[in-house]
Amino acid sequence: xxxxxxxxxxxxxxxxxxxxxxxxxxxxxxxxxxxxxxxxxxxxxxxxxxxxxxxxxxxxxxxxxxxxxxxxxxxxxxxxxxxxxxxxxxxxxxxxxxxxxxxxxxxxxxxxxxxxxxxxxxxxxxxxxxxxxxxxxxxxxxxxxxxxxxxxxxxxxxxxxxxxxxxxxxxxxxxxxxxxxxxxxxxxxxxxxxxxxxxxxxxxxxxxxxxxxxxxxxxxxxxxxxxxxxxxxxxxxxxxxxxxxxxxxxxxxxxxxxxxxxxxxxxxxxxxxxxxxxxxxxxxxxxxxxxxxxxxxxxxxxxxxxxxxxxxxxxxxxxxxxxxxxxxxxxxxxxxxxxxxxxxxxxxxxxxxxxxxxxxxxxxxxxxxxxxxxxxxxxxxxxxxxxxxxxxxxxxxxxxxxxxxxxxxxxxxxxxxxxxxxxxxxxxxxxxxxxxxxxxxxxxxxxxxxxxxxxxxxxxxxxxxxxxxxxxxxxxxxxxxxxxxxxxxxxxxxxxxxxxxxxxxxxxxxxxxxxxxxxxxxxx
Numbered sequence: 001x002x003x004x005x006x007x008x009x010x011x012x013x014x015x016x017x018x019x020x021x022x023x024x025x026x027x028x029x030x031x032x033x034x035x036x037x038x039x040x041x042x043x044x045x046x047x048x049x050x051x052x053x054x055x056x057x058x059x060x061x062x063x064x065x066x067x068x069x070x071x072x073x074x075x076x077x078x079x080x081x082x083x084x085x086x087x088x089x090x091x092x093x094x095x096x097x098x099x100x101x102x103x104x105x106x107x108x109x110x111x112x113x114x115x116x117x118x119x120x121x122x123x124x125x126x127x128x129x130x131x132x133x134x135x136x137x138x139x140x141x142x143x144x145x146x147x148x149x150x151x152x153x154x155x156x157x158x159x160x161x162x163x164x165x166x167x168x169x170x171x172x173x174x175x176x177x178x179x180x181x182x183x184x185x186x187x188x189x190x191x192x193x194x195x196x197x198x199x200x201x202x203x204x205x206x207x208x209x210x211x212x213x214x215x216x217x218x219x220x221x222x223x224x225x226x227x228x229x230x231x232x233x234x235x236x237x238x239x240x241x242x243x244x245x246x247x248x249x250x251x252x253x254x255x256x257x258x259x260x261x262x263x264x265x266x267x268x269x270x271x272x273x274x275x276x277x278x279x280x281x282x283x284x285x286x287x288x289x290x291x292x293x294x295x296x297x298x299x300x301x302x303x304x305x306x307x308x309x310x311x312x313x314x315x316x317x318x319x320x321x322x323x324x325x326x327x328x329x330x331x332x333x334x335x336x337x338x339x340x341x342x343x344x345x346x347x348x349x350x351x352x353x354x355x356x357x358x359x360x361x362x363x364x365x366x367x368x369x370x371x372x373x374x375x376x377x378x379x380x381x382x383x384x385x386x387x388x389x390x391x392x393x394x395x396x397x398x399x400x401x402x403x404x405x406x407x408x409x410x411x412x413x414x415x416x417x418x419x420x421x422x423x424x425x426x427x428x429x430x431x432x433x434x435x436x437x438x439x440x441x442x443x444x445x446x447x448x449x450x451x452x453x454x455x456x457x458x459x460x461x462x463x464x465x466x467x468x469x470x471x472x473x474x475x476x477x478x479x480x481x482x483x484x485x486x487x488x489x490x491x492x493x494x495x496x497x498x499x500x501x502x503x504x505x506x507x508x509x510x511x512x513x514x515x516x517x518x519x520x521x522x523x524x
Contacts, residue, residue, distance in 0.1 A: 043173045046130035052186075057094075058128035059187040062174065063194045064093050065133060065163060071198075071231070080230070080342060081223045083205065087135070087161045090124075091117035092201035106256045108210040114159045125163070132170045136162035195235035196243065202228040203246050207253045211261075220257050222286050225250070229306045230342070242310035251299040254281050287341050293366045296329025304335040306343055309350040321358040333359035333370040337377045344392075345377070348399040361409040368415070371404050375415040375433045382437045394438065398448045401434075402455055411459040431456055 050058055068085045075082040083089065088109065109117075125133045165171050174180060206228060209221045228250060232243060258281035262270070269275055271284040273291065282302040283295065295301075300323065303311050316323055324332050333354045336346040355361075361371040368376075378397055405411065415433070416425040428436070434456060438449030 039167070039169050040173045040176075043130075043132060043170060044179075046132065047183075050128060050130055054128045055186040056188050057124065058130070059183050059185075060094070060189070060192055060194075060197070061090070061124060061129055061133070062183055063187070064090065064197050066174070067194045068198060071234070075227075078342065080227070082227050082231075083202075083224065085163055087118040087121040087163065088114055089201050089205060090121050090163060092204040093197040095200065095204060104207075106207050106209070106253055106260075109208050111159060118159055118161055121161075121163075132166050132174070133163055134166045136164050193239055195238050196246070199228070199232055199235050199243055199246050202231060203250050203253070206250060206257075209257070220254055220261070220281060225254060226340070229302070229308075229340075232311075233306050233308055233343070236308055236310045240310070242308075242314040244311060244314045247299075247303065247308070247311055257281075285340070294329060296327070298327065301327075301330070301332055301335045304332060304346070304350065304354075305338055305340050307336075307339065307346050307350060309347050309353065312350060313353055316353065316357050324354065324358055330365050331359065331363045331370055333361065333363070334365065334368075334373045337370065337374040345381075345396045346400070348396055348403060351400050351403050355403060355407045359407075361404045361407050362413075369410075369413070371409040371430075372413055372415040374400065374404060375413070375428075375430060376417045378433055378437045379415065379417040379428065394448060398438065398452055401452055405455055405459050409459075411456050411463060 047055070047058075065085060072082045072084070122135065125131065125135070174183065202224070206221060206224055209224065232247060235243060262275065267275065270279075271286060273284055274294070276294075280298050282297040282299060285297075285302070300312060300315050303315075333351070336351055336354065339345065359370070361374075362369045381393075411430055414427050414429050416427050418425050431453070434449060434452045438452055
C-alpha cells in the first residue's frame with residue numbers, strides 16, 4: 001500500500017533525529033528519539049486542509065474508531081471478547097442502506113464485496129481523516145478468534161485490513177482538550193450517534209456470518225452475539241433510548257442461522273438441551289448449563305437478562321401486558337434475577353416496568369417464584385470485590401426488594417441457595433437474607449438493612465392480618481358462629497374477676513345463663 005503524506009513526513013523526521021552511526025529500525029516510525037519538527041502542528045495542518053463535507057464524515061470516523069478502541073480495552077480488562085475494528089467492520093458502521101441490509105436475509109460477504117469495502121475505507125482514511133488513520137501493515141489482520149466469529153474463508157479474511165493510528169503521537173494530538181471538541185463540532189449530522197453506529201456494525205457482522213469451514217456444528221456466533229447484547233445494554237445506558245430496529249434485526253438474523261443449522265443437521269438435542277419444533281435460539285444460551293425444566297425462552301427474556309430496559313419498555317408498550325401473561329414457562333420477571341455472566345443486577349426501573357405490566361412476584365415455576373429467585377441471587381452474589389460496585393449493588397438490591405414487597409411478594413418465603421464449594425443447598429428466610437446481605441456483610445449498609453427489616457416486618461404483619469381476616473370470612477361462610485368463642489372468653493374472664501373480688505350478686509349469677517338461649521336452660 002502506498003504511504004501517506006503523514007507517514008512520509010514522520011519517517012523523514014525520525015531519520016533526521018538519528019545519529020549518523022545509528023541504523024533505522026523497524027519501529028523507528030512509532031518511536032521517535034527527538035523530533036526536529038512539531039508533529040502536532042503538522043496534524044493540525046493536515047486536518048485543516050480537509051473540506052467541510054469530508055470533515056463531517058472524518059469526524060464520525062474518528063469518533064467510531066476512538067470509541068471502538070476505548071470500549072475494546074475495557075472489555076480486555078474484564079477478559080471479555082469484543083471484535084477488532086477492521087475495514088469491513090468500519091464500513092458496516094456507516095452502511096448507507098440500513099433498512100435493506102437489516103431486513104434482508106443473512107448472506108455472507110463475497111471476496112469482491114470485502115475488497116470493495118476495503119478500498120472504500122482506504123479512501124475515507126486518506127481523504128476524510130487526512131491519513132491520520134491508516135491500515136495495519138499486516139495483510140492478515142484478523143486474530144484467530146475473530147476469524148472464528150466472522151467465519152469467512154481465510155482467503156477472504158486476508159482482504160480485511162486492520163486500522164490503526166498513523167503514529168502514536170496522533171492519539172496524543174486528537175485527545176488534546178483543544179482538539180477533540182473541534183473534531184466533534186465538525187460533525188453536522190444531528191442524527192449521528194457513535195453507539196448506534198457501532199451497534200449497527202456488530203449486527204451486520206452477525207447477519208453476514210457463516211460457520212467456519214469444518215465447523216458446521218457451531219450454528220451461531222455465540223461470542224459475537226454475547227458481545228453485541230452486552231454492548232447494546234451499554235449503548236442504551238449512554239443514549240437513554242431503545243435500539244429496537246437493530247435488536248429486532250439481531251433476533252431475526254440469529255433465528256435464521258439457528259433454523260439453518262437445525263435443518264442441515266436434525267438432531268434431538270442442541271448445546272446439551274432437548275430441541276423442540278418451537279424452540280427459540282435463546283433457549284440454548286451457552287452459559288446456562290443446569291436447567292431441570294424447559295424455560296421456554298424468547299428474545300424479550302434474553303433482553304431482560306441483559307438489562308435492556310428501554311428495549312423491554314418498547315416491546316411491552318407494543319405488545320401490552322399480554323406479553324407477560326401469555327409467555328409459557330419461566331415468568332419474565334424471574335429472568336431479571338438471572339443475569340448472564342458479567343451482567344449486573346437488573347435496573348430497578350426494569351423491575352418497576354414489569355410489575356406495572358402485571359408481573360407477579362409470587363408466580364410459581366420449578367418450585368420457585370421470581371421473589372425467591374431474587375433472594376437466591378442475593379445470597380449467592382453478596383460478596384463483591386469492589387467497594388464502589390458493592391454499594392451500587394446494595395442500592396439496587398434494596399430498591400428492588402421494596403418494589404417486590406410492595407407488589408405483594410411473600411415475606412414469609414424461603415429460598416434455597418448454594419454456598420461456594422458446597423454441593424448441598426442451604427435454606428433461609430427472607431428476613432435472614434436481609435440480615436446477611438444488608439447487615440452482616442462487610443460492605444453491608446446498616447441503614448438500608450434496618451429499613452428493609454422494617455418493611456419485611458410490616459409486610460409480615462399485613463399478611464398475617466389478612467390471613468386471619470380470610471379465615472374469619474371463611475368460617476362465616478361455613479355457618480360457624482365466629483363470635484361464640486369471643487363471648488365465652490369474656491364470660492370466663494368475668495368469672496375470674498368476680499372470684500378475685502366481691503361475692504357475686506344473684507343477678508350476676510343469672511347472667512351466666514343469659515348467654516345461652518332460654519330453651520336450652522329449660523331443658524336442663
